[in-house]
Each structure stands twice: as C-alpha cells, then as structure tokens.
Amino acid sequence: MGPKLKLSLDVGTGGGSIGGSVIAVAEQSDISQLIPANPDGMKLRDKDFEFEHELGAGNGGTVSKVKHIPTGIVMARKNIIVSVDDEANRKKAERQLKSELKILHECKSEFIVSSYGAFSHDGAVSVCMEYMDLGSLDGIYKKYGAIAEATVVKIAVHVLKGLMYLSDNKILHRDIKPSNILVNSNGQVKITDFGVSKQVLDTLARTFTGTQGYLAPERITSGDVYTVTSDIWALGLTLIEIATAKHVYPMMTLFEMMTYVQDSDPPSLPPGKFSPLFEDLISKCVVKDHLQRAGPEGLLQHPYCMDAVEGGISLLEWTNTLEKSDYDFNSTVAAVRQLQSALSQKTNSMHQPIERVKDMISKCRVKDYTQRPLLQL
Numbered sequence: 001m002g003p004k005l006k007l008s009l010d011v012g013t014g015g016g017s018i019g020g021s022v023i024a025v026a027e028q029s030d031i032s033q034l035i036p037a038n039p040d041g042m043k044l045r046d047k048d049f050e051f052e053h054e055l056g057a058g059n060g061g062t063v064s065k066v067k068h069i070p071t072g073i074v075m076a077r078k079n080i081i082v083s084v085d086d087e088a089n090r091k092k093a094e095r096q097l098k099s100e101l102k103i104l105h106e107c108k109s110e111f112i113v114s115s116y117g118a119f120s121h122d123g124a125v126s127v128c129m130e131y132m133d134l135g136s137l138d139g140i141y142k143k144y145g146a147i148a149e150a151t152v153v154k155i156a157v158h159v160l161k162g163l164m165y166l167s168d169n170k171i172l173h174r175d176i177k178p179s180n181i182l183v184n185s186n187g188q189v190k191i192t193d194f195g196v197s198k199q200v201l202d203t204l205a206r207t208f209t210g211t212q213g214y215l216a217p218e219r220i221t222s223g224d225v226y227t228v229t230s231d232i233w234a235l236g237l238t239l240i241e242i243a244t245a246k247h248v249y250p251m252m253t254l255f256e257m258m259t260y261v262q263d264s265d266p267p268s269l270p271p272g273k274f275s276p277l278f279e280d281l282i283s284k285c286v287v288k289d290h291l292q293r294a295g296p297e298g299l300l301q302h303p304y305c306m307d308a309v310e311g312g313i314s315l316l317e318w319t320n321t322l323e324k325s326d327y328d329f330n331s332t333v334a335a336v337r338q339l340q341s342a343l344s345q346k347t348n349s350m351h352q353p354i355e356r357v358k359d360m361i362s363k364c365r366v367k368d369y370t371q372r373p374l375l376q377l
Contacts, residue, residue, distance in 0.1 A: 042071075042116055042117055043070075044068070044116065044117050044118070044119040044126070044128055045119065045121075046119070046121040046122075046126070048068060048069050048070055049066045049067065049068060049069065049075075049077065050066060050067040050069055051064055051066055052064070052065040052066060052067060052074075053065055055076060062078075062079050063076055063077070063078050063079075064076070064077050064079070065077075065131060066128075068116070068128070073116070074131045075116055075128045075129060075130070075131050076128070076129045076130070076131045076132075077126055077127070077128050077129075078126065078127040078128075078129065079124060079125075079126050101118055101127070103171060104118075104127065104129075105117065105118075106169075107165075107166075107169075107171075109161075109162060109165040110188065110190075111158050111159070111161045111162030111165060111189070111190055111191060112162050112165065112166070112190055112191050112192075113129055113130045113132065113182060113190045113191065113192040114129070114130045115127065115128070115129055115130075116128040116129065116130070129192070130190075131184075132182035132183060132184045132188075132190065132192075133184050133185050134182075134183040134184055134185055134319060134322060134323075135182065135183065136178060136179045136180070136181060136182050136183070137155070137178040137179070137181045137182075137183065137238070137242050138177070138178035138179035139179075140183060140242075140322065141178065141241070141242045141245050142245070144322060145245055146242070146243055146244055146245035147242045147243060148313075148318075149243060149274055149275065149278050150308070150313055151313060151315070151318045152239055152242055152243045152278075153278060153281065153304055153305065153308040154189075154308045154313075154314075154315050154318075155181070155189050155239075155242070155315070156235070156239055156281070156299075156305065156308075157300065157305050157308050157309060158188075158189035158190070158315070159176070159181060159189065159191060159235055159238075160235070160296040160299050160300050160305065161296070161300070162190065162191040163176075163191070163228060163231055163232070163235070163296040164295075164296040164297055164300065166191075166228075167228040167295070167296060172226060172227070172228060172230075172231065173191060173193075173231050174226065174230070174231065175193055175214075175234075176191070176214065176231050176234035176235050176238060177213070177214050177234060177237075177238055178238050178241055178242055179193075180192055180193040181238065183315075183319060184319070185319050185320075185323060186316065186319070187314060187315035187316030187317075187318065187319050187320075188315070189315060212254050212257065212258070213237075213247065213248075213249055213257065214233075214234035214237050214238070215230075215233075215234075215258070215261070216229070216230040216233035216234065216290060217233075217261055217262060217288050217290070218230060218290045220258045220261055220262055221262060227290065228295055228296065229290045229293040229294070229295055230290060232285050232293055232294065232295065232296065232299065233285065233286055233290070233293065235285055236267070236282055236285025236286040237267060237286070239281075239282060239285065240267060240268075240269060240282060243269065243274065243278075244269070244270065248267045249261075249267075266283070266286040266287065266288055267286055268282065268283065268286075269282055275304075277303060277304040277307075278304060280302075280304070281299070281302050281304045281305065284298075284299060284302065285299065
C-alpha cells in the first residue's frame with residue numbers, strides 16, 4: 001500500500017490554489033515519474049528555495065511564498081502532502097495527476113497564472129506557481145469593500161479572455177469564483193486553480209465537480225453536463241459578488257441553495273445601483289438555459305466589455321489605489337499609536353501624529369468617493 005498524493009488545496013491565497021477534488025495515488029518511488037518535464041527546462045530542487053512565509057493551508061497541504069535562489073524569482077509553492085491509502089484506483093489517479101500537471105505546464109496565457117514546474121521531495125509533490133502579490137478578488141473585496149463597477153467590468157474582460165483561451169485549448173475550469181481569480185500590483189488579473197479542471201476531448205465533461213455555491217442550473221439538474229457556459233454562470237455570480245461585497249446566496253444550506261437556483265429567477269444586481277449596461281452584461285452571464293447562455297467570445301463583444309477595453313480607469317491605477325490605501329492606513333495607525341504613546345508619557349511630541357490623523361480625516365471627507373482612502377476596517 002503506497003502513499004496517496006492528495007491535491008486538495010483551496011486557500012484563496014496570492015499563490016492561488018491547486019486542487020479541490022483530484023486524488024492521485026502512486027508508489028513513493030514512482031512519484032517523480034508522474035511529473036512532466038518542467039517548462040523552459042527550469043531545474044527545481046527543494047534546497048534551492050528560500051522560505052519567506054506561509055500564504056495559507058488547505059485540506060491537502062500548504063501554500064508558501066518562496067524565493068528560488070538560483071533565479072531570484074519569487075514563487076508560490078504548493079506542497080502536496082502524502083498520506084496512505086489503498087491502490088484500488090491507483091492507475092486512474094496517476095493519469096489524473098499527470099493530466100493536471102500537464103495542463104498547468106502547458107497553459108501559456110497572460111490571463112492564466114503560470115507554472116514554473118513541479119518536483120518531488122520526500123515522497124511529496126511541490127508545484128511552483130507565479131506569485132500574485134495582491135491576492136484574490138475574494139480577499140480584496142473583503143478587505144477594501146465592494147469593487148467599483150468600472151473596475152469590475154475590466155476584471156470581467158480579463159477573466160473572459162482567460163476562459164476563451166482555456167476553451168480554445170479544450171480545457172474547462174469548473175471552479176470559477178472570487179478566490180480563484182488573482183491580482184498583482186502590475187494590474188494583471190489571472191485565473192488560477194486547475195485542481196478540478198479537465199482537458200476535454202469531447203463536447204461535454206461528465207464529472208460533478210466545482211464549488212456548490214457557484215454551480216450553474218444545469219449542474220444541479222443534470223450533473224453530467226458541463227460546457228464553458230457553466231463557467232460563464234459562475235463568472236456572473238462572481239461579478240455580482242465583488243460589485244456588492246456580498247455572496248449571491250448568503251446563509252443558505254446546500255439543499256436550499258440548489259433548490260433556489262432551480263426554482264427562482266436568475267440572480268441580478270440590486271436595482272438602481274448599477275448602470276443598465278452592467279445589468280445587461282450580468283443578465284447574459286446568468287441565463288438559466290445553458291444552451292442560450294453566451295460564451296466568452298460572445299460576451300467579449302458586449303458593448304460594455306468593448307468600451308472597457310478602450311477607456312476608464314486602468315487596472316494598474318486600481319491596484320495602485322489599493323497599495324496607496326494600505327500605506328495610508330498603516331501610516332495612520334502608526335500615527336495614532338505614536339499619539340497614544342505621547343499622551344501616556346505626557347510629552348510634547350504630539351504635533352506630528354496629530355497632523356497625520358487630521359490629514360486622514362480630511363481625506364475621508366473628500367466628496368469624490370473615488371478619491372477617498374479605502375480603510376481596512
């Protein structure tokens with residue numbers, strides 16, 4: 001009975017996550033044989049990595065920010081833990097692991113988190129991915145609040161281009177959600193987490209996988225049917241969530257949510273708060289009949305998406321705002337602490353921190369909300 005490699009990380013960190021339901025079983029001595037050659041021939045060895053800090057942990061292992069010493073590249077390293085299991089499905093699971101790693105290695109798109117490769121160490125598999133320093137959309141909206149509509153539509157364009165790339169290469173993602181869409185300080189938005197992806201040779205994928213809160217109606221009524229338009233449904237829910245800072249189906253049990261999706265009208269944005277064009281874009285993502293639902297190529301032709309490509313705030317400007325917000329917040333906290341210290345010691349060194357706090361208060365009172373700091377409350 002050999003070790004079991006379990007790819008089941010789902011932590012929504014800056015490095016993304018790999019896994020969810022893929023199980024790979026292999027004899028420990030054969031693990032390295034399951035790993036395809038690394039992209040660009042990069043040699044990856046455990047001793048060549050400098051650990052910086054842990055980004056998160058999932059059911060199957062940890063994700064860490066590391067530095068590859070020979071190249072100086074900062075990466076997100078997923079260490080996939082090994083446990084013991086029987087080998088009833090060993091061959092099938094080995095093929096799954098090979099397939100998952102092959103997909104990671106072969107995806108070459110500016111809208112997909114890239115892979116530097118994988119290697120085995122002490123009977124485990126480490127997957128090295130591009131590090132996205134601002135983390136996931138899930139973490140961003142929970143930290144800073146709802147994302148402005150003009151930014152959301154630009155994010156949508158990037159995700160749609162990523163989905164179109166995957167579709168063109170006969171890959172379905174099957175777990176689109178805010179925690180699987182990552183952002184970096186260069187203004188790039190990329191899809192991650194191929195742990196429940198599957199390269200498809202036929203038109204339909206026939207395995208029931210994905211996060212239940214984002215399942216399309218056809219996945220509930222006919223779990224064996226899945227096309228790229230099911231990813232579009234999940235994208236629609238994702239856009240609503242990041243624009244409102246609320247999950248579409250809050251406080252529901254799985255059964256209640258599945259019943260609600262089947263029996264209710266498609267989800268929509270709160271009335272009167274968003275532009276008609278944005279409402280129309282969302283409505284096209286969440287058409288209940290998957291045969292009538294638009295694909296990524298069609299949605300990229302939507303007037304709002306086409307306009308977003310040409311104008312408005314750039315994603316780089318948006319990410320700069322997030323970073324400036326962090327600076328404003330942290331420097332204000334430091335000023336308050338300095339003021340508290342000065343008061344407690346009854347010293348005369350209060351002028352500078354008081355002025356810093358006054359400055360932050362004045363920024364919070366700016367009438368143009370886009371110019372106000374995003375406080376991490």
